[in-house]
Amino acid sequence: RVGLIGCGHISTTYLTNIAVSAQLTVVACADQDSARAEQTAAIYGIPMTMTVDELLDREDIDLILNLTTPEAHADITLRALWAGKDVYSEKPIATSVFDARKILRTAAALGRIVGVAPDTFMGQGMQTCKKLVDTGAIGRPIAVNASVMNAGPERFHPNPDFLFMPGAGPLMDIGPYYLTAMIELLGPITHSTGVAAAPREFRTVLTGDRAGSTFSVGTPTHVASVLEFDSGVVGTLVASFDVQDTQIPPFEIYGTEGTILAPRPNSWDGPVYLSGRGTDHFDEVDLGNSADFPDGPGYMGMGLVEMAQSLLDGRAPLADAVRATHVLEVLSEILNSAAAKRKPAIAAG
Numbered sequence: 515r516v517g518l519i520g521c522g523h524i525s526t527t528y529l530t531n532i533a534v535s536a537q538l539t540v541v542a543c544a545d546q547d548s549a550r551a552e553q554t555a556a557i558y559g560i561p562m563t564m565t566v567d568e569l570l571d572r573e574d575i576d577l578i579l580n581l582t583t584p585e586a587h588a589d590i591t592l593r594a595l596w597a598g599k600d601v602y603s604e605k606p607i608a609t610s611v612f613d614a615r616k617i618l619r620t621a622a623a624l625g626r627i628v629g630v631a632p633d634t635f636m637g638q639g640m641q642t643c644k645k646l647v648d649t650g651a652i653g654r655p656i657a658v659n660a661s662v663m664n665a666g667p668e669r670f671h672p673n674p675d676f677l678f679m680p681g682a683g684p685l686m687d688i689g690p691y692y693l694t695a696m697i698e699l700l701g702p703i704t705h706s707t708g709v710a711a712a713p714r715e716f717r718t719v720l721t722g723d724r725a726g727s728t729f730s731v732g733t734p735t736h737v738a739s740v741l742e743f744d745s746g747v748v749g750t751l752v753a754s755f756d757v758q759d760t761q762i763p764p765f766e767i768y769g770t771e772g773t774i775l776a777p778r779p780n781s782w783d784g785p786v787y788l789s790g791r792g793t794d795h796f797d798e799v800d801l802g803n804s805a806d807f808p809d810g811p812g813y814m815g816m817g818l819v820e821m822a823q824s825l826l827d828g829r830a831p832l833a834d835a836v837r838a839t840h841v842l843e844v845l846s847e848i849l850n851s852a853a854a855k856r857k858p859a860i861a862a863g
Contacts, residue, residue, distance in 0.1 A: 516822075517569045517599075519590055520581035521545040521554040523671060524604065524814075528581065529558045531813040537822035538577070544569045566590070570597040577602060577825070579818060584681035588613035595626050600825060602629040602818045605690040607838040609681030611846050614839040621835065627824075629831040630838035632691045633817025635698040637782035638801040643767065643774055646799065647699050651790055652769025655700055658741075658749040660692045660779070661762045666735070666755035672722025675729045683733035684753035685710075685845055688780060692751055692765065693841045695779035696741070699767060700749075702840060705742040708848035710734035713756050739848040751848075782813060 516538050518525060522545070532538065542562040545551040551563040569575065570593055578594040580587060580603040588608035594601045595617070607630045608614040621628045634640065647655055662684065668674040677687055685708075697703065712735050716728045736756045741749040765776040775787035775796055787796035817833035824831040 515575050516540045516577045516579050516818075517572065517575040518543040518554075518560070518579045518581065519545070519566055519569060519594075520579075520583070520586075520604075521547075521550045522581065522583070523673065525554060525581050527813075528579065528815040528818065529554070529560075531815040532819055533558070535819045535822070537819055537826065540579070542569050542572065542575060566593075570594060570599065576600065577822065580604065583676045584609050584686065585676075585679070587681075588617060591617055591628065592620055595620050595624055595628070598624075598626070600627040600629075600821075602821050602831075602833075603631070605631045605838065606681065606686055606842050606845070607835055608842065609686075611839070611843050614835075614842050618835055618839055627821070627831065628835035629817060629821040629824075629833050630835050631814075631817055631833060632694050632780065633814070633820070633833045634691055634780055634782055635694050636816060636820065636832055639777040639782060639784045639786055640695050640698060640779065642784065642786045642799055642801050643695075643776045644699050646774055646786075646788060647767065647769075651772060651788060652767065652774055653771030653791075655745070655747050655767060655769045657747060657768040658696055658700060658766065659763075659768075660696070660749070660751045660765045661760070662688045662692060662764060662778075662780075663752060663754040663757035663760045663762070665758050666717065668717050669720050672719070672724060674717070674719060678717060678729065678735065678755075679732045681733075683735055683737070684755045685734070685737040685739075685848060689737075689751065689753050689845050690838075690841050691778075691780035692753075693844055694837065695765065695776070696743075696749060696751075697837060697840065700743050700745060700747050702744045703741050703749075703844045704744050706739055706844045706847045707851040708737055708739035710737040710849065710852035712736070734849065734852065737848065737852065741844070782816075 544566045555563045578599045578601045580590045736754040739751045764778045767774040772790040786799040789796045821831035
């Protein structure tokens with residue numbers, strides 16, 4: 515029995531996609547805008563609307579779905595844990611590593627479970643890539659390059675302001691998909707560094723009732739980073755809301771004997787292409803039978819469904835808080851190093 519906190523833009527995707535799930539039922543919702551909560555409840559057949567405090571006090575709610583904006587993630591998750599609930603949160607787990615580690619400690623002390631998006635690493639596309647890596651299809655992995663560059667969410671989001679504030683931006687908003695996939699395929703990351711910029715002080719909303727209005731930018735919107743994995747693999751990740759168009763592949767893994775052209779880590783399916791031993795071209799890889807992967811079609815919210823099943827089974831969820839905290843540690847160090855400009859100076863010519 516799930517209680518939803520946060521009835522904003524992303525909740526519509528979750529509620530649509532999890533409606534077919536037999537593992538869970540959304541029984542109540544809450545939002546700081548009570549009218550929005552009422553509207554969400556009416557559209558999706560949620561029986562009850564209430565305040566956040568009222569929802570957390572309900573003894574008949576088992577799991578909190580935390581879809582608040584990033585700066586509220588840690589507070590809502592911690593309050594839910596202390597209220598005796600398990601939690602599934604949108605990414606990032608928190609906006610600070612301190613708060614993420616506090617969530618881990620609190621959950622462990624209270625015997626509660628925390629799951630955290632993204633869930634797309636569970637999909638057929640990325641799991642096919644993982645099988646290729648694990649079975650040596652590209653030899654020993656040596657490098658990974660990833661790029662997520664577009665013109666920004668103000669093109670499609672009616673209230674994009676929060677996506678340009680600390681805790682969001684292209685690195686914190688989209689970067690978790692890419693780093694989660696990298697860690698799933700290549701293991702933990704030991705060092706990260708980056709440079710960052712915010713070329714525009716203000717952005718313009720391009721859709722919805724606020725189209726034409728402007729808002730200020732409070733976080734870097736173009737970030738380039740370098741990653742070092744515990745395995746010795748080196749990687750790069752570029753995340754930007756300042757690029758109008760690009761033809762750079764979104765995600766490639768390089769090995770001593772081949773290359774994998776992977777799908778976007780924020781998608782569920784393929785295609786997946788492999789240039790393996792003795793070839794000079796890419797061939798599309800069969801994604802296999804869906805029975806090889808977690809039950810259900812690929813869509814945002816699958817992590818919540820899988821977590822509900824894991825609670826029923828008495829095991830840990832696949833999209834867990836430990837990995838989410840590691841992802842946040844890496845992302846935070848990229849931004850911290852960019853802000854501190856920790857790099858040797860090169861004299862201008």
